[in-house]
Amino acid sequence: MALDLHFTKGQGTGNDFVLFSDPDGLIDLTPAQIASLCDRHFGIGADGLIRAVKSQNIPAGAAALAADDAAEWFMDYYNADGSVAEMCGNGIRVFTKYLLESGLAALESGDTFVVGTRAGVIDVQRNLTGFQADLGRWRLEGGEPLVRAKNLQVARPGLGINVGNPHVVVALVDEDELESADLTYVPQLDPEPTEGANIEFVVPLEPLVRNGVGHIRMRVHERGSGETLSCGTGAVAAALAIRHWAGVGAPNQWRVEVPGGAVGVRMYATEDGEHVALSGPAELVYEGDVTLA
Numbered sequence: 664m665a666l667d668l669h670f671t672k673g674q675g676t677g678n679d680f681v682l683f684s685d686p687d688g689l690i691d692l693t694p695a696q697i698a699s700l701c702d703r704h705f706g707i708g709a710d711g712l713i714r715a716v717k718s719q720n721i722p723a724g725a726a727a728l729a730a731d732d733a734a735e736w737f738m739d740y741y742n743a744d745g746s747v748a749e750m751c752g753n754g755i756r757v758f759t760k761y762l763l764e765s766g767l768a769a770l771e772s773g774d775t776f777v778v779g780t781r782a783g784v785i786d787v788q789r790n791l792t793g794f795q796a797d798l799g800r801w802r803l804e805g806g807e808p809l810v811r812a813k814n815l816q817v818a819r820p821g822l823g824i825n826v827g828n829p830h831v832v833v834a835l836v837d838e839d840e841l842e843s844a845d846l847t848y849v850p851q852l853d854p855e856p857t858e859g860a861n862i863e864f865v866v867p868l869e870p871l872v873r874n875g876v877g878h879i880r881m882r883v884h885e886r887g888s889g890e891t892l893s894c895g896t897g898a899v900a901a902a903l904a905i906r907h908w909a910g911v912g913a914p915n916q917w918r919v920e921v922p923g924g925a926v927g928v929r930m931y932a933t934e935d936g937e938h939v940a941l942s943g944p945a946e947l948v949y950e951g952d953v954t955l956a
């Protein structure tokens with residue numbers, strides 16, 4: 664049976680999404696339908712798809728990970744190939760903007776908006792750049808997988824970091840090398856993590872630290888979407904990796920330049936350990952209707 668879908672297109676630093684609302688959890692798109700909506704030639708075109716569903720109506724598997732009555736809405740996130748992802752840093756800002764602008768949710772000035780995700784419940788607040796999302800605790804993954812990408816001369820050791828979803832960050836020599844990597848080919852990881860990974864290629868900018876803020880530039884190959892203009896969780900992983908490599912005295916605040924703009928990353932102490940927050944813009948671009956066969 665054909666399905667008519669009203670959708671909104673949004674983006675954060677050029678990482679773009681198809682969003683639609685399904686408060687009662689009645690629309691169960693197949694991976695093939697999601698991939699066709701995200702297709703840039705035959706569909707709407709996007710790096711990912713976000714279904715806004717009330718937390719009480721999410722699938723049982725996701726419910727276990729986002730069990731918090733405080734989050735009225737759940738961000739049901741899918742990559743462009745239809746695969747599920749736990750978290751999306753740019754997407755959560757765009758998702759919050761979408762809920763607020765469409766009147767599905769309200770945010771009193773200064774209030775925190777809570778969003779359910781497969782990576783747990785995330786606090787989002789308005790700030791000067793758009794929105795800031797507290798991604799909570801992060802962790803280093805064991806091992807240093809070797810990263811190979813087309814046009815990079817040698818394999819490099821990467822650092823595995825989980826910020827709700829999996830990343831491998833690899834440092835390159837300079838901006839020429841960053842530009843030369845051909846990310847239209849899928850970079851290879853050895854060993855390949857079971858769940859796959861988003862791979863960030865990073866260079867420090869000169870000078871690295873300005874007024875206490877670290878500056879880096881990155882490109883990313885996203886699991887399930889290919890090269891994108893930005894990846895919020897990837898920027899967070901990249902800043903954490905560079906701080907880790909820089910050692911004692913490295914800043915806790917970072918500006919991460921990506922092909923689609925720049926986002927901010929801040930690490931700060933809380934009672935339950937260090938949290939990391941991501942901030943940046945969120946824009947809604949247009950609305951439309953599409954019929955799925």
Ligand SMILES: N[C@@H](CCC[C@H](N)C(=O)O)C(=O)O
Pocket residue numbers: 678711742747748749750751752753754828829861885886887888891893894895896897
């Ligand atoms: N672009 C996102 C990350 C989206 C999910 C990722 N591709 C994955 O599979 O983990 C971001 O802004 O964080």
